[in-house]
Amino acid sequence: MTMKALQEGILHDPFLVLGYQKNAKGLPLVREFMPNAEEVMFNQDTPMKRLEGTDFFEVALDESFEVGSHYQLKWLDKHTSEWHEQYSPYSFLPQTDELDIHLFSEGKHNHAYRFMGAHLKTIDGVEGCLFVLWAPSLKRASLVGNFNRWDGRCHPMRALGGSGLWEIFIPGLNPGEHYKYELLSKDGQLLIKTDPYAREMALRPDTTSRIVADDTYRWQDQEWMEQRANFDWQHKPISIYEVHAGSWQRPAPEEFYNWEELADRLIPYVKEMGYTHIELMPITEHPLDQSWGYQVTGFYAPTSRLGSPDQFRTFIDRCHQNGLGVFIDWVPAHFPKDSFALARFNGDALYEHADTRKGEHKEWGTLIFNYGLNEVRNFLLANALYWLQEFHIDGLRVDAVASMLYLDYDRDHGEWLPNEFGGRENLEAVAFLQEMNRIVHQEAPGALTMAEESTSWPMVSRPIELGGLGFTMKWNMGWMNDNLDYIENDPVHRKYHHNKLTFSQVYAYSENFVLPLSHDEVVHGKYSLFDKMPGDRWQKLANQRLFYAWQYAHPGKKLMFMGGEISQPEEWNELGQLNWHAAQEEDRQGVSRLVADLNKLYCEETALHELDFSHDGFRWIDCNDSDQSTLSLIRQDEEGNYIICLFNFTPVPRENYRIGVPDASEYQEILNTDSSYYSGSNCGNSGLIESEDTAWMGFEQSIALTLPPLGALFLKVVK
Structure with missing residues (x-):
């Protein structure tokens, strides 16, 4: 019956009938099942007998043969009439280490990818x-590929006890070979699935997994990695250029630069613009370009659109050698319903929750990971370390954290299940995020984690020991939304919305914040940053320059999505490239020059970055002049060095505008967004500005100066 079950593809353990067996008399024999063979030879010269009416082949062993040794099969392919030769997979004992199995089942194998897949x-x-492979509750698991004509009967896998793990060793396979798993569910469904741990996949629309060699890449970034381990991120400048690698530049409308070609173009540009880090939108494999990579089907595979895994390593290595860090978007919040990937992997909900009230994001049409299941949690935790350790990625920006934290996220009454205490908090997701952050910071020293978290969940970027989630930093979505809402107003109305600029100081130090101007704000009818600005072309560009200066003066690390720095006139389109033609227009080049100078100033002046997360680094001079829509403030470092920043959010120049200053000294403009160099009107303060013994705004000294229209000034004491 077992042989009949194997021939029908329903036998759970193929080693019951294949490989070394015994005949009815207890004598040793070898049995193979080879449905694509016409003839089979044992160890090249001994014919194997086909069992009548089957595709089983047997050979009796003589007394001299060492039972347990590996043997070769030579067979004639009945489809091609070609002879092939290979060691039998069924002559090998189990290979997976018991400790690996135990740690994985406990959800504590931090490097599961080193034996899975x-x-x-x-x-x-x-x-x-x-x-x-991990796929519990199956009748059978098989490996399929070109090497066996995608016939699941040829290479059924060995079940490793009750662990839900399956394994098979196939001799003779080489890098580049395509494969999938054929799974027979407990209720008889025949499923064809890609490998969840595949480290490379074929180019879409092909969804097969691909064998790659274990990492043999020779890294040249040792100096960077040593420095990263001691990176004082709290007190150092971090200015991030967010990039969609497939649409920054393209060689042709339907083509992509590979990672090495992109490195030739992107790295010099980012260095010239003065950014410290590149953040890549998801680079993991995904079937649909329009998802931007956020609907991941290959969590361990860099997308084949842009080249091989080693080409991606080369890109990161070259960034590091040029002094640039690399962050990637990481998506543990959900996964798509594509039938070839994780969805209903073993015929039932496995990676996701079975109950859609807990296991589905209807807004996105995606499924939610079951963070309470050890093996699923292990899949994600090991994935985080995989990118940080195997690819030297410097940090993870974790997407859609709010959707993970709340059981009622985007759900109406009755569409969600409360936790065990009756609350709306997803306690399993909270524990997962804390464990992820703990492991990352423990095993990848200096690597950062950033949460895209859009609610007021407390202590996102505070230590786990104090009850926090343990992230390094959090995106300040409140700052982004309030300030974009403010700047979109016509200047005549801005005085009625002044608090949108100042409110962020109420909570600015409750978290370690990144100030994002991200891709989400320049798509889906939200307009480009240029088009968000009111007024004619000159005013739009002036507003944009003013707004960027405000971002760099405000406490918090900085992020800008590609295209913002060239004042791209259109919304971002992932199917094309940035409008590099418009970027050549002189007034738009003024915006680019300003961004480069802001980055340079931000990195060079410790006052602008050293105390980004502390009250001690910021002081209002005047935040109450709403009638004139002006602001003035001080940024300072630990030693008391400071920069004065002034902002005029109206197109009216302010002559003889007086502010208090800390010192009796001379002050000089070190940046003026209205400079003609930035395509402004060149209104400002040439020469030195001397303080006066006139008390003002709580200061004993003050200065009178000219505020340019829709302009910002940065001043520094002349020593």
Whole structure:
């Protein structure tokens, strides 16, 4: 019955009938099931007998043969009439280490990717590939590929006890070979699935997994990695250029630059613009370009659109050698319903929750990970370390954290299930995020984690020991929304919305904030940053320059999505490239020059970055002049060095505008967004500005100066 079950593809353990067996008399024999073979030879010269009416082949072993040794099969392919030769997969003992199985089942295997998935190995002198899969509650799991004509009967896998793990070692397979898993569910569904741990996948629309060699890349960034381990991120400048790698530049409308070609173009540009880091929107494999990578089907595979995993390593290596850090978007919040990937992986909900009230995001049409299941949690935790350690990524920006934290996220009454205490908090997701942050900071020293969290959940970027989630930083979505809402107003109305500029100081130090101007704000009818600005072309550009200066003066690390720095006139379109033609227009080049100078100033002046997360680094001079829509403030460092920043959010120049200053000294403009160099009107303060013994705004000294229209000034004491 077991042989009949295997021939029908329903036998749970193929090793019951394949490989070394015994006949009815207890004598040893070898049995193979080879449905694509016409003839089979044992160890090249001994014919194997086909069992009548089947695709089983047997050979009796003589007394001299060492039972347990590996043997070769030579067979005639009945489809091509070609002879092939290979060691039998069914002559190998189980290869997966018991400790690996135990740690994985406990959800504590931080490097599960080192044994899960496909790994080229040499076992007892035989070269091949070991495949390990987690898929509990199956009748059968098989490996399929070109090497067996995608026939799931050819290579059924060995079940590793009750762990839900399956394995098979296939001799003779090489890098580049395509494969999938054929799974027979407990209720008889036949499923074809990609490998969740695949480290490379074919180019869409092909969804097959691909064998790659274990990492042999020779890194050249040792100096960077040593410095990263001691990176004082709290007190150092972090200015991030957010990039969608497939649409920054393209060689042709339907083509992409690969990672090495992109490095040739992007790295010099980012350095010239003065950014410290590049943040890549998701680079993991995804089937749909329009998802921007946020609907991931290959969590361990860099997308094949842009080249091989080693080409991606080359890109990161070259960034590091040029003094640039690299962050990636990481998406543990959800995954798509594509039938070839994680959805209903074993025929039932496995990676996701079975109850859609907990397991589905209807807004996005995606599924939610079951963070309470050890093996699922392990899949994600190991994935975080995979990118940080195997690819030297410097940090993870975790997408859609709010959707993870709240059980009622985007759900109406009756569409969600409360936690065990009756609350709306997803306690399993909270524990997962805390564990992820703990492991990352413990095992990847200097790597950062940033949460895109859009609510007021407390202590997102505070230590786990104090009850926080343990993230390094949090995106300040409140700042982004309030300030964009303010700047979109016609200047004549801005005085009625002045508090939108000042409110952020109420909470600015409750978290370690990044100030984002992200991709989400320049798509789906929200307009480009240029088009958000009111007024004619000159005013739009002046408003944009003013707004950027405000971002760099405000406490918090900085992020800008590509295109903002060239004042791209259109919304971002992932199917094309940035409007580099418009970027050549002189007045738009003024915006680019300003952004480069802001980055340079931000990095060079410790007053603008050293105390980004502390009250001690910021002081209002005057935040109450709403009638004239002006602001003045001080940014300072630990030693008391300071920069004075002034902002005029109206197109009216303010002559003889007086502010208090800390010192009896001379002050000088170190940046004026209205400079003709930035395509402004060149209104400002040439020469030195001397303080006067006139008390003002709580200061004993003051200065009178000219505020340019829709302009910002940065002043520094002349020493």
